[in-house]
Amino acid sequence: MTEYKIALVGFGGVNRALAQLIAERNARWQQELGFALKIVGVTDLFLGSVIDRDGLDAAKLAALPAEKGALAQFPQGSAEAFNEAVIKQSGADIIAEATFTNPKDGEPAATFCRWALEAGKHVVTTNKGPVALHAQALKALAKANGVSFEYEGAVMSGTPVLRMARQTLAGAGLVGFEGILNGTSNYVLTRMEEGLGFADAVAQAQALGYAEADPTADVEGHDVRLKVVILANELLGACLQVNDVACSGISRLDSAAIQQAQAAGQRWKLIGSASREADGSVRASVEARLLPGNHPLAGISGATNAVAFDTELLGAVTVSGPGAGRVETAFALLSDIVAIHTAGRSA
Ligand SMILES: NC(=O)C1=CN([C@@H]2O[C@H](COP(=O)(O)OP(=O)(O)OC[C@H]3O[C@@H](n4cnc5c(N)ncnc54)[C@H](O)[C@@H]3O)[C@@H](O)[C@H]2O)C=CC1
Numbered sequence: 351m352t353e354y355k356i357a358l359v360g361f362g363g364v365n366r367a368l369a370q371l372i373a374e375r376n377a378r379w380q381q382e383l384g385f386a387l388k389i390v391g392v393t394d395l396f397l398g399s400v401i402d403r404d405g406l407d408a409a410k411l412a413a414l415p416a417e418k419g420a421l422a423q424f425p426q427g428s429a430e431a432f433n434e435a436v437i438k439q440s441g442a443d444i445i446a447e448a449t450f451t452n453p454k455d456g457e458p459a460a461t462f463c464r465w466a467l468e469a470g471k472h473v474v475t476t477n478k479g480p481v482a483l484h485a486q487a488l489k490a491l492a493k494a495n496g497v498s499f500e501y502e503g504a505v506m507s508g509t510p511v512l513r514m515a516r517q518t519l520a521g522a523g524l525v526g527f528e529g530i531l532n533g534t535s536n537y538v539l540t541r542m543e544e545g546l547g548f549a550d551a552v553a554q555a556q557a558l559g560y561a562e563a564d565p566t567a568d569v570e571g572h573d574v575r576l577k578v579v580i581l582a583n584e585l586l587g588a589c590l591q592v593n594d595v596a597c598s599g600i601s602r603l604d605s606a607a608i609q610q611a612q613a614a615g616q617r618w619k620l621i622g623s624a625s626r627e628a629d630g631s632v633r634a635s636v637e638a639r640l641l642p643g644n645h646p647l648a649g650i651s652g653a654t655n656a657v658a659f660d661t662e663l664l665g666a667v668t669v670s671g672p673g674a675g676r677v678e679t680a681f682a683l684l685s686d687i688v689a690i691h692t693a694g695r696s697a
């Protein structure tokens with residue numbers, strides 16, 4: 351039986367949900383997936399850090415109170431976040447990186463990924479910063495060290511989009527995409543259609559674990575901009591930088607405008623899109639658009655996301671599913687580990 355030792359960097363909603371899944375499902379994964387996971391380290395800016403090479407109790411971790419320095423409760427635990435030690439010295443085979451997304455330079459998460467890859471550890475991450483801003487360098491580093499850098503959860507949470515498109519649309523002639531790529535803003539728009547105010551709707555999205563640490567990133571389109579860059583660079587072979595993508599959000603839309611549109615059979619949606627131009631370049635944007643009721647993306651409500659891929663051979667291929675959520679995103683980390691396991695077996 352294969353057992354992967356895993357260290358969790360950032361222990362907020364997503365990695366805590368992964369610990370809960372490990373506590374509940376490890377035996378089942380052994381049977382169904384051919385591997386089990388053992389948590390050997392956890393580190394978090396707020397909670398502190400702990401290393402135990404023999405394995406930490408996943409259920410106890412998942413139930414940890416959200417109090418400053420709480421990881422000091424574990425034998426060998428500390429109220430200080432020794433990120434570098436947990437990444438390099440916990441004996442982990444895999445680092446699950448789920449700290450805050452920094453849309454400006456991807457740090458310090460990009461450094462955490464670098465440390466792990468240089469130390470010969472696989473990285474699975476849901477953090478959009480390192481992927482949108484440093485994917486090429488991190489992928490090269492992974493290759494040089496014979497390990498994997500996986501990030502399925504960076505776009506549309508646990509809904510399989512990146513790997514699905516890369517593997518199953520290869521050869522279909524992908525020329526563009528448009529999608530609802532942020533769970534929080536779509537949830538906010540839906541709740542505002544139902545009569546809730548903007549601030550209350552954002553607060554609900556935060557409580558449900560959908561929003562970024564600073565939800566401005568969700569409602570002003572910055573989060574979607576990172577996802578558009580990831581999709582365009584990965585699937586359309588573009589070399590977009592974040593500032594190449596024109597970006598506006600939903601905060602200028604008031605309840606009256608949203609409900610008026612709805613009464614007219616239309617819906618406001620935050621749309622991220624990219625397309626290949628005749629000269630081979632790729633143009634991309636993020637903006638609120640008023641969609642007619644019969645548009646394929648108009649019926650997507652709540653934290654659900656959808657992306658329609660425009661292909662030469664199949665026309666539009668649309669994938670829809672959860673775009674945010676703690677357990678949903680923890681599943682994305684699991685799917686990355688499955689990919690690592692499968693690649694290791696076929697090597
Ligand atoms: N929650 C969701 O639905 C989704 C989240 N993501 C991304 O996954 C990542 C994690 O998301 P959540 O768990 O929801 O966020 P969260 O805000 O609940 O947790 C992040 C944790 O990282 C810790 N942290 C921040 N900076 C750190 C540092 N320098 N060193 C150590 N720990 C640090 C914080 O203390 C916090 O506990 C974020 O980058 C987010 O953008 C991606 C897809 C969906």
Ligand SMILES: N[C@@H](CC=O)C(=O)O
Pocket residue numbers: 504506507531532533534535560561562568573673674675
């Ligand atoms: N805050 C993001 C989380 C996933 O990337 C969202 O709401 O979509």
